[in-house]
Amino acid sequence: MSAAKLTSLATSTLSLLLERQRLQASHPTLHLQTISTNLHKIRDGVIVLRTTSDDEAAESLRAHYERLRGMFGEEAAEKAGLHTIPPPMPPSPPPLAERVPSPETTYEPYTDDPPPDPDENGILMQQRQMMDAQDAHLDHLSSSIGRQHHISLQIGDELEVHTGLLDALDTELDSTDARMSSARRRLERVAQGAKRNGSTVTIGLLILILLILIVVFKT
DSSP states (O other), X not given: XXXXXXXXXXXXXXXXXXHHHHSTTTOTTTTHHHHHHHHHHHHHHHHHHHHTTOHHHHHHHHHHHHHHHHHHOHHHHXXXXXXXXXXXXXXXXXXXXXXXXXXXXXXXXXXXXOOOOTTHHHHHHHHHHHHHHHHHHHHHHHHHHHHHHHHHHHXXXXXXXXXXXXXXXXXXHHHHHHHHHHHHHHHHHHHHHHHHHHHHHHHHHHHXXXXXXXXXXXX
């Protein structure tokens, strides 16, 4: 049986075990035979998988089998002949190769200078790369600051233009307000004159009408 089928069988067995645990008080033999048969199939399948060198799948299924066996109960598992599957033996270490002494031993001349550090060049290279990266970052930052400064200057110019437009609009509003105030004063003077001369105009109109009536009746 393949590893996929064994995994599916283990999943269905887990569902049966959970249902059996939930209803064990009222149905103590619920799914007992089915669970035992499934566990036997899983155990045999794990042993077969070990012979096919599929150690990873076999070990995963072995751990799953042991958990299911624990849920089934130690006593019930022993009665059903469901024994544990021992874990795989660790591979033996390879034999150590015999050291063959070199036929000749070479000696370097003695010097007071310390031996060069083999990692010194690598450290210098890393430091140079870090400095280059910092320089590139600083160049990018400087370019960004320059763009921000240019944008700020453009915004300042636009604000100056808008300020000039607002000043011109304020001047026009002041001029319009002055003209409206002058027209209002003229209207007030006309209204006051009409009030003062209203009775005189009325008397004149009445006299004119009276004269017209006299002329009409005499003719």
